Amino acid sequence: xxxxxxxxxxxxxxxxxxxxxxxxxxxxxxxxxxxxxxxxxxxxxxxxxxxxxxxxxxxxxxxxxxxxxxxxxxxxxxxxxxxxxxxxxxxxxxxxxxxxxxxxxxxxxxxxxxxxxxxxxxxxxxxxxxxxxx
Ligand code: VL7
Numbered sequence: 001x002x003x004x005x006x007x008x009x010x011x012x013x014x015x016x017x018x019x020x021x022x023x024x025x026x027x028x029x030x031x032x033x034x035x036x037x038x039x040x041x042x043x044x045x046x047x048x049x050x051x052x053x054x055x056x057x058x059x060x061x062x063x064x065x066x067x068x069x070x071x072x073x074x075x076x077x078x079x080x081x082x083x084x085x086x087x088x089x090x091x092x093x094x095x096x097x098x099x100x101x102x103x104x105x106x107x108x109x110x111x112x113x114x115x116x117x118x119x120x121x122x123x124x125x126x127x128x129x130x131x132x133x134x
Pocket of ligand 1: 021056
């Protein structure tokens with residue numbers, strides 16, 4: 001049975017988000033607000049097709065993709081960059097490489113116990129988030 005990340009997840013911890021935002025060049029005012037919010041992840045996993053919504057009182061972000069198929073990602077409302085993104089399974093970890101202006105950029109999701117984990121990385125900076133089912 002493959003891992004199923006589907007569900008509605010509430011953020012319970014967020015480490016090093018400031019460094020990650022700095023690496024992405026997010027301005028001071030936006031960072032101050034962004035680090036106050038506790039986003040919710042709403043994930044729909046249907047075979048190889050995914051919809052991941054990151055929802056907050058400040059901004060929302062939507063990404064849709066098929067595992068193994070590179071797609072054009074526009075990080076609109078975040079750092080507003082264009083990436084060629086590719087999501088694959090690395091064993092039980094759903095891993096995205098976001099090829100673009102920023103080096104070594106991407107994220108990885110996995111489940112450990114009843115928690116959803118997310119690491120987002122950019123140019124050597126790693127932000128670590130944990131979520132629990134809503
Ligand atoms: C998306 C934010 C910092 C701008 C607002 C931040 C708070 C959040 O891409 C993401 O998740 C992946 C994996 O689940 C799927 O798209 C995370 C949030 C990262 C980066 C940029 C700060 C402004 C609002 C929407």
